[in-house]
Amino acid sequence: MRSWITVAALAAGLGALFVAPGVALGPRTTGDAGTAAALRSALDGTKGHRGIAVAVVEHGRVSTAGVGDRGDGEPVTAATPFQVGSIGKVLTGMLLADLAGDGVVRPDDTLRATLPGSTSDITLAELASHRSGLPRLVYRDPLQTVRLVTANLHGRDPYAGQDARWITRADQQPGEGRGTIRYSNFGAALLGQALAGRTGVPYPELVHRRILAPLGMDATTYDVPAGHAAGSTAGGRTVEPWTGPGWAPAGVGLWSTVDDLARLLVAVQWDRAPGVDATVPRFAGDDGTRIGYGWFTTSYGGREVLWHNGGAGGFRAYAGLDRAQGRGVVVLANTDRAVDDVGLRLLGVTPPDRGPSLPSLVGAALGVAFSFLAGLTLIGTAKGSRTELATAAVWAVASLALGYRLGTWTTVPGWVWAAGVALTAGGLVVAARRWRDAPHRGGWRRWTATAASVTAALLAVWLVAPV
Numbered sequence: 001m002r003s004w005i006t007v008a009a010l011a012a013g014l015g016a017l018f019v020a021p022g023v024a025l026g027p028r029t030t031g032d033a034g035t036a037a038a039l040r041s042a043l044d045g046t047k048g049h050r051g052i053a054v055a056v057v058e059h060g061r062v063s064t065a066g067v068g069d070r071g072d073g074e075p076v077t078a079a080t081p082f083q084v085g086s087i088g089k090v091l092t093g094m095l096l097a098d099l100a101g102d103g104v105v106r107p108d109d110t111l112r113a114t115l116p117g118s119t120s121d122i123t124l125a126e127l128a129s130h131r132s133g134l135p136r137l138v139y140r141d142p143l144q145t146v147r148l149v150t151a152n153l154h155g156r157d158p159y160a161g162q163d164a165r166w167i168t169r170a171d172q173q174p175g176e177g178r179g180t181i182r183y184s185n186f187g188a189a190l191l192g193q194a195l196a197g198r199t200g201v202p203y204p205e206l207v208h209r210r211i212l213a214p215l216g217m218d219a220t221t222y223d224v225p226a227g228h229a230a231g232s233t234a235g236g237r238t239v240e241p242w243t244g245p246g247w248a249p250a251g252v253g254l255w256s257t258v259d260d261l262a263r264l265l266v267a268v269q270w271d272r273a274p275g276v277d278a279t280v281p282r283f284a285g286d287d288g289t290r291i292g293y294g295w296f297t298t299s300y301g302g303r304e305v306l307w308h309n310g311g312a313g314g315f316r317a318y319a320g321l322d323r324a325q326g327r328g329v330v331v332l333a334n335t336d337r338a339v340d341d342v343g344l345r346l347l348g349v350t351p352p353d354r355g356p357s358l359p360s361l362v363g364a365a366l367g368v369a370f371s372f373l374a375g376l377t378l379i380g381t382a383k384g385s386r387t388e389l390a391t392a393a394v395w396a397v398a399s400l401a402l403g404y405r406l407g408t409w410t411t412v413p414g415w416v417w418a419a420g421v422a423l424t425a426g427g428l429v430v431a432a433r434r435w436r437d438a439p440h441r442g443g444w445r446r447w448t449a450t451a452a453s454v455t456a457a458l459l460a461v462w463l464v465a466p467v
Helices: 002-018 033-042 085-101 124-128 143-154 164-168 185-199 203-215 245-250 258-269 340-346 358-380 386-406 415-435 444-464
Strands: 029-031 051-058 061-068 296-300 303-312 315-322 327-333
Touching: 029 033, 033 051, 033 061, 033 340, 051 258, 051 340, 061 258, 085 124, 085 185, 085 203, 085 245, 085 303, 085 315, 124 185, 164 185, 164 245, 185 203, 185 245, 203 245, 203 258, 258 315, 258 327, 303 340, 315 340, 327 340, 358 386, 358 415, 386 415, 386 444
Parallel strands: none
Antiparallel strands: 029 061, 051 061, 051 327, 296 303, 303 315, 315 327
């Protein structure tokens, strides 16, 4: 018994050294001190953040600040590029409005009339307002789901290699939800590629000509810029930047700065942005949020906020504008912890009570389950046969690896995993002591089942292991 306790204690101490500790926002500050202080006050804790840049717009005047670091030891500044994800959808919506204003397209044009080779009667306006009935993502083959899951587990780019042709050759027929607002990354991507097809100009070049260049947004780009922030999970695992040029109109691969996005908000505030008509709310959702072309409008206690957020691997972004108050805010961060509520607080709006997000709850449950269940099973199998002991021992160790990689260790404290290490170590001691006296229960069926179970454990660890 004493050796069991000793081994468990040593294992717990060792586990505590290696558990993913997560990240926390450091003390480094650049830019306007008052704006940086306001940002820190708007945070609901610093855990899970690494670096954040912010721009606050007051009646056309912009103040900026950066806190924390880029992920490479350098401080965040207002000029630090971040991936901004779905904020790129507002550019696509404004592109539609701008081209429509010049008579190049009409919002009620169909894909069949706009995109060469398409037979779909979905309209451009439906795509821009998420009312097309198209799915959130599109899967071209059964293996894509596996690739998507493994890419996300490994922190790899799930959209790599998916170009414009990949998007335009996918099924474009609407589903049952047509006419209601159901968020679709695929629909936004298809809209941008249709506009590019109509004009004969590749989407990145088209949006630069029509939207970015007129606003002086020179730091907003679909190419990887120098000095960019490095993305990670809130738990500290490095995540590759997302690419996939076919998805560019949905925001994949888009980099920007708070300086540039503040220019966009100022131009929208004064109705000077190309395609500003995209911001007009045209359609209402079930939750009271309305949408124009890409831009959402939500009422908070009588205050209407024009906004969009974004997420891309290890990045989160939020841009919001209260036109009546003349106040706007941009928040860019280089972990996957959301910053929407930070933006709302900086606007002077009390965020709704959202509760823990589903991904964080799932991550917490996976971390706890994998850290403890297999170890408990191993202890419970101590009186089993040798094949049962061997199988349980392999799964116990494999489960620790799974818990380490899949657990949300910002929601659940890291000592939980260390406790799981202690439990498993103790179980291994008990199993080792029992091994000599454990009965032999052979037979080809039992050994085949054992080999299959051990193979499954090793395969599970391989799927989530860093590459």
